[in-house]
Amino acid sequence: GAGVSQSPSNKVTEKGKDVELRCDPISGHTALYWYRQSLGQGLEFLIYFQGNSAPDKSGLPSDRFSAERTGGSVSTLTIQRTQQEDSAVYLCASSRRTSGSNNEQFFGPGTRLTVL
Amino acid sequence: AQSVSQHNHHVILSEAASLELGCNYSYGGTVNLFWYVQYPGQHLQLLLKYFSGDPLVKGIKGFEAEFIKSKFSFNLRKPSVQWSDTAEYFCAVNPELSGTYKYIFGTGTRLKVLA
Numbered sequence: 001g002a003g004v005s006q007s008p009s010n011k012v013t014e015k016g017k018d019v020e021l022r023c024d025p026i027s028g029h030t031a032l033y034w035y036r037q038s039l040g041q042g043l044e045f046l047i048y049f050q051g052n053s054a055p056d057k058s059g060l061p062s063d064r065f066s067a068e069r070t071g072g073s074v075s076t077l078t079i080q081r082t083q084q085e086d087s088a089v090y091l092c093a094s095s096r097r098t099s100g101s102n103n104e105q106f107f108g109p110g111t112r113l114t115v116l
Numbered sequence: 117a118q119s120v121s122q123h124n125h126h127v128i129l130s131e132a133a134s135l136e137l138g139c140n141y142s143y144g145g146t147v148n149l150f151w152y153v154q155y156p157g158q159h160l161q162l163l164l165k166y167f168s169g170d171p172l173v174k175g176i177k178g179f180e181a182e183f184i185k186s187k188f189s190f191n192l193r194k195p196s197v198q199w200s201d202t203a204e205y206f207c208a209v210n211p212e213l214s215g216t217y218k219y220i221f222g223t224g225t226r227l228k229v230l231a
Contacts, residue, residue, distance in 0.1 A: 031217065042120075042206065043221040050217065091160065103148065103210065105219060107160040 002026065004108035006092050012114045013082055021077040021111045025094030032075050033095075033105060034067060038088040046090075049075060082115045089113070118143045120209050122222035129197050130230050137192040137225050139181075139207035146212035149190040150219070151181055155203045163205070166190065177201070199231045 005024045013019050025032050034046040045059040049069040060066070064082075069075040079086055089112050093105040121140045129135060141147065151163040164175025171183040181192045190207060207222040 033219075035221075040223070042223040043208075043219075045218055045220075048217060056217075093160075103217070104150070104162055104165060106162075107152075109159040 004092055004094055004106050006108040006111050008111060009109060010112045012116065014116050015084060016081055018078065018080045019082055019113065021090050021113070023075045023077070023092030023108060025073065025075070025092070026106055029094035029096050029106070030072070031095045031097070032069060033093045034075070034077050035091040035093065036088045037091055037110070043091065046077070084115045087113055087115045118209065118211060118220050120207055120220050120222040122207055122225050124225045125223070126226045128228045128230065131199055132196045135192070135194040135197045135201070135227070137205055137227070139190045139192065139222060141188050141190070141209040141220070143209065143211050148210040148212060149183060150208040150210070151175065151179070151192050152206045152208060153203050154206070160206070163192070197229050199229050201227060202229045203227060
């Protein structure tokens with residue numbers, strides 16, 4: 001079956017440019033998460049969406065980062081005025097539930113962002 | 117704040133050696149526990165998980181993990197590693213609180229198995 005997909009797989013941009021990263025979750029999964037994975041770091045939580053509820057943006061590192069989820073499905077992570085420290089792999093995950101059993105998160109392949 | 121510690125950042129083993137990767141977390145309540153693996157060039161995938169019941173959990177590819185509540189640990193083990201186990205391994209904790217959905221990940225352990 002189809003898993004979580006992300007696009008683009010790689011993105012190289014110049015400092016100061018805006019970028020958009022896309023995530024298509026597994027059909028039927030109500031929860032969607034964005035993480036950032038930097039070299040030598042763990043997975044850093046960025047933002048979480050659950051159904052039509054207001055997203056939890058507590059992990060976003062600055063106001064240059066924003067995300068939306070349209071129609072409870074596809075999500076876009078936008079980074080404005082990119083900086084070199086934004087270079088990382090951005091991972092998207094989805095889950096059927098948000099707690100308890102069966103809240104396993106399924107991860108996409110990630111988008112590798114390089115800011116020159 | 118809740119945290120997850122993986123003390124071994126890099127591990128190098130020969131094939132057939134036994135493996136144990138440590139994972140400790142700081143949260144006193146009920147938790148769901150996970151180990152994820154990321155093979156070179158592939159995305160993160162679930163290795164095994166613990167929600168309740170038998171604290172010894174068996175996962176794919178011969179891996180197992182033991183939840184020791186008194187030690188706040190969920191160490192990953194495999195009796196005999198193979199070259200194909202070369203990957204990065206992440207421990208994750210999901211505190212079982214009402215409305216809590218976040219996973220807290222460790223920084224990962226890079227395992228290299230020499231043929």
